[in-house]
Amino acid sequence: MEVRLHAQEDEITLLKSSLADALRKLRLHDQQIPLLKQQLIAGKRNSLFQCANIKIFPQVYWYFKCIATDFISIKMFIRGRPITMYIPSNILNYEELRMDLPSQKLDLDWVYGYRGRDCRANLYLLPSGEAVYFIACVVVLYHISNQTQRHYQKHTDCVRCLAIHPDKVRVASGQTAGVDKDGKPLQPFVHIWDSKTLVTLQQIGLGTFERGVGALAFSSSDAGTFLCVIDDSNEHMLSVWDWNKNIKHVEVKSTNEAVLGVDFSPTDTNNIISCGKSHVYFWTLSACTLTKKQGIFGKYKKPKFVLCFVFSLTGDVLTGDSEGNILTWGKSAADTKTLGKGAKETFQIMKQTRAHEGSVFTMCILQGGAILSGGGKDRKVIRWSADLAPERECEIPEKFGAVRTIADVDGEELLVGTTRNAILRGTFSDGFVAIVQGHVDEMWGLATHPTQNIFLTCGNDRQVCVWNAEDHKLDWCTTLEESGLCADFSPNGGVVSVGLSTGRWVVLDLQTKEVVSDLTDGNEQLSVMRYSPDGSFLAVGSHDNFIYIYNVTEGGRRYTRFGKCTGHSSFITHLDWSKDGKYIMSNSGDYEILYWDVASGCKLLRNRFESKDREWASYTCVLGFHVMGVWLEGSDGTDINALCRSHSESMVAVADDFCKVHLFQYPCPKPKAPSYKYEGHGSHVTNVRFTHNDSHLLSMGGKDTCILQWRVKGAGTGDHSKEHLASSSSVCSSSSSPVNGT
Template structure:
């Protein structure tokens, strides 16, 4: 939208604005007086504070009888386990640090509390802990304004201190106690996202190694303490193939080991200013497709795991094989951890097994199998009192021991997340994703109430007015009626073969409206305490897919938006369009989730193309409006947002498009869901 082109017709009482050159007419209420379209609306007094992030894929595994944390304590709501490694660590404070989307989460088990580092603007891809266990380095991908990921090397801006500088891939080094940022390094130096980070160990952490996901996977060494932006000591091409890990040797200051597709490499920082490389020699043994992870024995040998399920031990200071342990796992080994007493724990990314080896790499007989539903092992690190912290390839949490087995304690989403519905009377909300999973969450306990896997990808959801029934809309045109307590499926229906984009009950509970990607709106009569549905008819008239809908408070009318920026109105019981939209200018709407209306004019930023704002929600008391946009932002406005120039509070944390926002029933919390980042964020209003 161009706010410069938005005009107000005082005689007719409507605003004309443009989205991608298309005019949109929005009628103001007839009692509106003194409307000045050029007036700048102020931001609300209320603000948001990030309270909880989720879902989380972490498993607590006890390998001894010394258990500091009860198995009923869980991580809740968030961890990126599907494609990142070595990203779950226990800090001396007792907090576990991990990342999800653009947020880094510090979770305290004992206090059941989270803190959040929110310095990043896009996906955090890697994490490294300083030897002092106080400082943390995190690396991010290019921000939303730099989707191609090209750095200043190729497209230099006029000013390195430009406000958008933090959109470029970079590394942030910060204090885990105060959450203050100490150094921001690499702005303008990295081409794509940072995939690997490691502090030097033998010298107390004066150096930092970073690997860029550029075509040559450049490896660079930084004196990170030199000024606010650090000083790059050297940089060179690492590998044209994928690099999955880079680690400083714990006993040799100048040695770095990297591994990835078809290789392991041993680097030495010669003269403190140049990197030399020796490739690992596999000799006559089968060269794996991937060397998937690294660790170091207590004597300084390098231990690598590979895609064939084998462990290879490389003698300290050499690039040759000292020991070969075949068939530890079926398929890739994604993580290796050397315990304080010298034993080794390996995690299988395919077989989902945790296997313990002694210091001579013989199996001890202690192992455990993760449930298939939680996926494979992604990351393993040692916790307190003989505990392990294990991240999985699916966003789940479980607890147990290697001898007694593991039990699933929580599940999460692993694919795009679109469905979000809040309970009409309880502090609960439901999420559903393209992973075919639905989860009912308790916002106060930050925990899952129940989960269910369905047969189709999930696009939308809604609670019945009394909260007893849940309607689930799928991407196939199918929609299901579920009992909200037992999860029993009462019935299944199909309308078209396109996704059910949005669905909502009328305020009196007598009708259900479903908006489809096939451009149609379907109306059903509801009976038998929300268990029985009989189709009333189909509303046709949109020239593009239905995106949003709201019911009038008297349950007579529906307003809808579409993918080509239409705003249409319907008589619900007759399934007929009301062509004169001015006739409904004074209708009271039970909810306000349509992004195109007179009350949402100001949510559209300058230059918006009509798809930038994915969803919105009006608070139940009618004073606030929250929006979810394509730039990873959750925004909070005063309602109604009728001025094109409306100020707001803007909040980061999501790294992908934010697909949905909903206020909880008492307006004390706001829930937002991410798309590709699969994250759920709970915001407290303050």
């Protein structure tokens, strides 16, 4: 019923917008008749109508219609919704426009963030001095001393787990399955790769694992010959591979409960342990079969989750659980009296140690046998002696969350991954500071500074973060009362406005972080904030279908209502100012393109033909003549979340709903325009923005909480749109099919 209700609401919205469009067309038709008569009398054209070709695709299709000499329009249909766009006057022959690949390309330069909120055992230190961890589809190798990053980018969906080979060079990383753009499941796999060269050595499990890879581990006692993998299927299949030969030796159903960790015994490859919800299993590998024994808690309270385990140097197994306890499991002799001669030794609980308030999320063994544990509710890192006597402890600051995982650097210095997606570096004596930080919930707001390599992000975690794109640091972060969904810097760079989920918006001073203005427009979420080129106006686009216009004075610190743009029949999605600061172009949720004369009292320009030659200070509207070609065949109207034209006006970056960033030539006014396609995000890409000098592109994932910084390589600034369109119109060869980059 809910699905049918939503479908009916969509149909009603489209009907309303179609009716509004029909009324506007009637008015436009009345306005155009006198002009057409004048053109006919002047003999400018022998025939009134001349039709070009029609191209029809499943969801998005185009209809090209030529009316007289100066009236060339293109109809683009999205989900049956007609969108009319007029070709600029300088286009002499639209049919012969050639769409080329952009002269620039992108290289992944930096990855902001870490996935600690729902993954574990995913932070290690390599002998090279690099910390290895992951977020979204990228495994990051971050050299802490040199402040440099390298990236392993061969995964096609979110990475979920990591394991380091005993040689400390080779790495195994497993990913989730994901879905393609048609909703069909993609197969998960494990990559084994060389951390020095980033060369993939082996891919295993394609077609074997279901849903994703949840946990994996290399064997230790045989120099890492085998790899154990547990997938995310209902039965959590456990398999053991000779990974170098890509041979699966054994596979068995593990449990229907969640599995959180797996590892080989450091002294015997035939012994494997796994743990998870209400269980710890001791596996024995023999003659290509796996048998398991469940750990018996006996007189000790059975925890809801066994979250982690390590092998002590004495051969015992230590488990950390959701009750805050560390349990010591020791081998006991076989019970031959009860079970007969074939009975084998078992693991039993020898000791319970109260360790943390809340869960014990992680443990690791230091070289001398000392043990480190990390807590949930108490956020403590505790160092224990080999016999579990507490020696030292420290508490992680609350803003970073609980301790998710610990990596030993040199016995004294530690790396700590946290549940709020931060990586901390420090010691018990000096405390810990963040070296990696990120958002912890879906992000939508992204803005770049007009003169500096600084950018701002905001999202559903209520954090507003200002980043430095040069030194890759978080300059500052503040927490708001509501989710931040959109933002824009004032042209003077002194303040930034942030639109929130309740219709409220705030203006922050970039230096002091103080709120210098706090206003509210309507009671629905705001979707776009945009200053005029000279900073004298601010346009606020809302989900209540209105665009609110404000006068801006005192360097962006004072705002007074100037007017309201009324006429959209659905929520505002994107808007841009003209270069002279007098007009606005806007898009809405029902795929409208409307134009507004702000200087004349926020008047709706009903004759959209008059705006065909207008130049725009920015281009972030996803619907418009200059970006029509970014829509692929068969696209749904929601497939593109955001786009951004470069300041040089030579390229346009597109954020799509399928984890991809595209780079097109700008302008891009024809279907089937070729593009370079870039992967790295593990969720819908919500926003893209170029830095002020076009040296970098920022892209932001939604639920993957990942910010990717791409370096722009290639040709210079390029031609401006008007000049480029004019030159392109004289080329007679038409475009080829889209070309994808790597």
